[in-house]
Amino acid sequence: MADASFFHEIWKRRQHEVGYDWDVADFEKDEETVRPEFVAAVRRKRLNPVNKSVEPYVPFWSKCYRYFTSITVLVFFFCLVLAALFGVIVYRVVIATVLYVSSDGIIQERTNLIASSTAAVINLIIILVLNFVYQKIALGLTDLEQHKTDTEWEDAFTFKMYLFQFVNYYSSIVYIAFFKGRFTGYPGNYDYIMLNSRNEECDPAGCLIELCVQLAIIMIGKQAFNNFKELILPKLVVWFRSREVKEDDDIIYSRWERDYHLDTMPALGLFDEYLEMVIQYGFVTVFVAAFPLAPLFAFLNNVIEIRLDAYKFVTQWRRPFAARAEDIGIWFGILRGISAIAIVTNAFIIAFTSEFIPKLVYQHRFNNGSMDGYIDFSLSHFKVEMFQNSSRPLNVDEELFPQAVTTCRYRDFRNSDRPEEFTEAYWQILVVRLAFIVVFENLVVFLSWLVMYLISDTPYYVKLQILREKYLLNKALLDADILKTQKEAQKNNVENS
Incomplete structure (x- = not known):
């Protein structure tokens, strides 16, 4: 996202440069x-x-x-x-x-x-x-x-x-x-x-x-x-x-x-x-976290x-x-608006759509830096007898399952006895996800502000040329006023004499 801010600032510098070269800096205000x-x-x-x-x-x-x-x-x-x-x-x-x-x-x-x-x-x-x-x-x-x-x-x-x-x-x-x-x-x-x-x-x-x-x-x-x-x-x-x-x-x-x-x-x-x-x-920019190859295909x-x-x-x-x-x-x-939206969407994609945060929490909170057993950690238990009739599995292969299946596993963090309640791990992961979004967005906004502060919108030589033009314009107006005053004074002297 900081790259997007860098792109915006470079674009503005180039825009001011080209606008000055082609004398269209104030076209919409003065000439349209x-x-x-x-x-x-x-x-x-x-x-x-x-x-x-x-x-x-x-x-x-x-x-x-x-x-x-x-x-x-x-x-x-x-x-x-x-x-x-x-x-x-x-x-x-x-x-x-x-x-x-x-x-x-x-x-x-x-x-x-x-x-x-x-x-x-x-x-x-x-x-x-x-x-x-x-x-x-x-x-x-x-x-x-x-x-x-x-x-x-x-x-x-x-x-x-x-x-x-x-x-x-x-x-x-x-x-x-x-x-x-x-x-x-x-x-x-x-x-x-x-x-x-x-x-x-x-x-x-x-x-x-x-x-x-x-x-x-x-x-x-x-x-x-x-x-x-x-x-x-x-x-x-x-x-x-x-x-x-x-x-x-x-x-x-x-x-x-x-x-x-x-x-x-x-x-x-x-x-x-x-x-x-x-x-x-x-x-x-908006979905690069989900499809990292997007910049390559765009290029x-x-x-x-x-x-x-x-x-x-x-x-x-x-x-x-x-x-x-x-x-x-x-x-x-519109480009600036897209970049602002991209900060939020990428933060939520990384935090909620991907498995980055759950894996990070499991690795450092539950398993001392190892990823062994993560799949079992991410699956909840459910008793088959609690299935709704419309969702109950049918035609179970007896050769693959010689004994009656009593529990199943599914992706979620819920209690086995009361599936309507979430486990403690769910709330811990949710807190980390929200904290990640806050830190990610503030960090990207700070880097974007830093890029905007360090890179001037107008190149230095263009600023000098604009100041030079204003000086020459003011000098020309002043000289014209002085010349006009001198001519009027000469005219009055001739009339008085």
Whole structure:
């Protein structure tokens, strides 16, 4: 997480440096004009107290109504994402139940892997389909809000689109990391999601493996799909347009005619490129504790992405129009927000999803530095006679179990006689988990603050150049005032004489 803060500070330094070189440091405040769409759509006008000109404006009550409409639609689609997630959960429960009763032993052994992998693929398909719908909805809502400048419009659209993408891509991962297996009950008092299906449980090895599989499929699948779309679609468009003209040996097919058949840059410009990188940044930072290979896959993807984008801009797209911008807009604030969320999520993943804390407590509290017997320590006993009828094991193999099974073991820290009560070890581990979260978050925040303090936002030579410009500007104004005063004095002397 301190690396993320280091990245932010280096980015700000480079941003100020480039902004000074291109003279866009105060572009949004001094030079940006009103959107033509805003002027055409807004009928009310009022006097601007600054420049004393009549200009269109949106009343406060109208803004409240429009923003309330946007928020309502956003909440509806967030609920739609959660409904899709619930459907994937139901699919996973049903497919796991079907595979468990299969006669094929290989399938039975790999039930959890098959169910989680296929569910992740289905979830990826749902994500890709909903993304197309989300973009249309976000465009409509942003136009409804009637923003005055292009920067305000782009920031509002970006924020909505990223919220859509955040919930869409990360909801299933957050569910597996923090909620799956937490509300299953215990033997004798299981919780049911449907009539005869218990709530989802983690694999006996824990939910971390399934979380890693989910992350790998969604992250790698998304990157592969985006690279395919960015390369194949422009080539197909160019190919179909070029088929419209038949070349002849007697006709010279000029360069500008060939360029005319190239595809145009999308209306949103580089928005898709920024969105792809920010979503990837979320995978790399927010869930890196669960999928340590995420930075490696992100690096490999970006190496390929650079070459694909270069090929696309040079050979498949027409030359885009240049547009000035002060910075990357709201994207930088989103990156800062992701880094803040990443501190909390990684702390909880390490403390509650992984086995790091229970192993640490067992090793140093119960077994004098050794891990021998940890599996037995992490399993609780339960009397079979206390099973609910719907959960009682059936068709026990008498050859494998010649004697009647009286107790079973399951992952938890509960009393054998009263399973509704937790053991002392559970409360000790819980205290250590909460203490770890507090220490981890405060340590990372301190390191982030230290990086921000040590690295200046603006390079030293840029500060000197800005101060030099201000000095020359003030000197020029002073010289102009002195010259004007001298001319007025000379004029008065001539008139008096």
